[in-house]
Amino acid sequence: MSKSGKLFNISKKVIPSGVNSPVRYFEPYPFFTKKANGSHIWDVDDNRYIDFCNGYGALLLGHRRKEILKSVSSQLSKGTLYCTPTESEIELSKLIIGNFPSVDKVRLMNTGGEATMTAIRLARGFTKKKKIIKFEGCYHGAHDSVLVKAGSGSAHNGISVSDGGLDEVSKNTLVVEYNDIEDLQKTIQKNKDIAGVIVEPVLANMGLILPEKNFLSDLRKITKENNIPLIFDEVVTGFRIAPGGAQEYFGIKPDITTMAKALSNGFTISAVGGKKQIMDLLSPGGKVYQASTFAGNPISVSAAISSIKTINKMKNKLYSKLERYNLLLSTALDDMATDMRIPHQINFTASMLQIFFTDKPVVNYQTSKNANAKKFQKLFRTLLKNGVFIAPSQFEVVFLSDAHTKTDLNRTLDAYHSALKSVKK
Ligand SMILES: *Cc1c(COP(=O)(O)O)cnc(C)c1O
Numbered sequence: 001m002s003k004s005g006k007l008f009n010i011s012k013k014v015i016p017s018g019v020n021s022p023v024r025y026f027e028p029y030p031f032f033t034k035k036a037n038g039s040h041i042w043d044v045d046d047n048r049y050i051d052f053c054n055g056y057g058a059l060l061l062g063h064r065r066k067e068i069l070k071s072v073s074s075q076l077s078k079g080t081l082y083c084t085p086t087e088s089e090i091e092l093s094k095l096i097i098g099n100f101p102s103v104d105k106v107r108l109m110n111t112g113g114e115a116t117m118t119a120i121r122l123a124r125g126f127t128k129k130k131k132i133i134k135f136e137g138c139y140h141g142a143h144d145s146v147l148v149k150a151g152s153g154s155a156h157n158g159i160s161v162s163d164g165g166l167d168e169v170s171k172n173t174l175v176v177e178y179n180d181i182e183d184l185q186k187t188i189q190k191n192k193d194i195a196g197v198i199v200e201p202v203l204a205n206m207g208l209i210l211p212e213k214n215f216l217s218d219l220r221k222i223t224k225e226n227n228i229p230l231i232f233d234e235v236v237t238g239f240r241i242a243p244g245g246a247q248e249y250f251g252i253k254p255d256i257t258t259m260a261k262a263l264s265n266g267f268t269i270s271a272v273g274g275k276k277q278i279m280d281l282l283s284p285g286g287k288v289y290q291a292s293t294f295a296g297n298p299i300s301v302s303a304a305i306s307s308i309k310t311i312n313k314m315k316n317k318l319y320s321k322l323e324r325y326n327l328l329l330s331t332a333l334d335d336m337a338t339d340m341r342i343p344h345q346i347n348f349t350a351s352m353l354q355i356f357f358t359d360k361p362v363v364n365y366q367t368s369k370n371a372n373a374k375k376f377q378k379l380f381r382t383l384l385k386n387g388v389f390i391a392p393s394q395f396e397v398v399f400l401s402d403a404h405t406k407t408d409l410n411r412t413l414d415a416y417h418s419a420l421k422s423v424k425k
Helices: 003-014 066-076 087-099 112-127 181-190 215-225 245-250 298-339 365-369 373-385 406-424
Strands: 033-037 040-043 048-051 105-109 131-135 148-150 158-160 173-176 194-199 230-234 256-259 270-274 345-349 352-356
Touching: 048 406, 066 298, 087 105, 087 270, 087 298, 105 112, 112 131, 112 194, 112 230, 112 256, 112 270, 131 181, 148 173, 158 173, 173 181, 181 215, 194 215, 215 230, 215 245, 230 245, 245 256, 298 345, 298 352, 298 406, 352 373, 373 406
Parallel strands: 131 173, 131 194, 194 230, 230 256
Antiparallel strands: 033 040, 040 048, 105 270, 148 158, 256 270, 345 352
């Protein structure tokens, strides 16, 4: 048996299901990683993979980016945790505010889920209202308000997707279809108690689903007309699709923004930012409580500072390279699958793409669910066998990084060719 297989058997005995986050599991067992560098990741059996999981999008600049290692190691020599304010927190906040014009003030925290939890509490504290609207299939972390699916009937009240999750909480989350502005409008008309609308401006947790032409601008218009704070969950899109995230890319200003994954290129940090009058509600000055021991820790802050500086310095070159590589990959995949007569859709934008095995356009939760996930599993496993690691689920996304090279792309296309053939069988 492989080393990974042996380690998994041991791991299962001490870690529930052998993994520390559910999506990491796949059949028959996940590989155990030894190291990573640039665009590659190595397992304990010395197999090398081209990495397109990239920390679920966090590693925009690739593994072990030299600028980031340099600033983190310099911080390491000065200490890892102070729990007092530091000048570098000001520097990072200014960088975030500089990239995101909708953000007047920013509070740092640790995970994406913590950021969306705080954003929602802020919206409730600001409006003194109770209900949140989310879109079906959008993922905002693992807490009760957002770990919610659509209930039956037309009331839109959500029900928890997790045992132990309180329906008393999830019923205050109304679930609306992504890309369906009418559904949103009706829901707002029917409910007077809406504290906020939270959305992934590009949906990257049902595979990749793009906002239709006027979806985001209509969403902004309707929420503004009804005085409802709009929360952009840019945990994936922030820094990834543009230096100023989806709001820069689509030219839309939300009231509150959450960011995390690509903020620091692989360290634990997240942020909530927004208008001054909303952000100033946070404690201790305001009455909306939020706190964390590790918030603004100097290691993660130094990584985020150098990450944003690197991004801003490379700006045009970085994003145009990623788009060019993505176009190349997506177009070639489309051609291959078409040649093999495999029913498929490819959704792509900026540095993200996904293939779905279905003949219908994938525009929301249901159309993504209807794609053939079994075929996707086959694709995933054959890719892995051929040295390409993508996130192990149809409902995740293929993430490009700046570390990918033309050689990586050519190898990846060869791997996809074999993988698509295995799907065809
Ligand atoms: C990953 C993700 C989160 C949760 O972030 P964690 O750091 O895993 O808690 C929230 N929103 C979106 C859009 C995400 O992709």
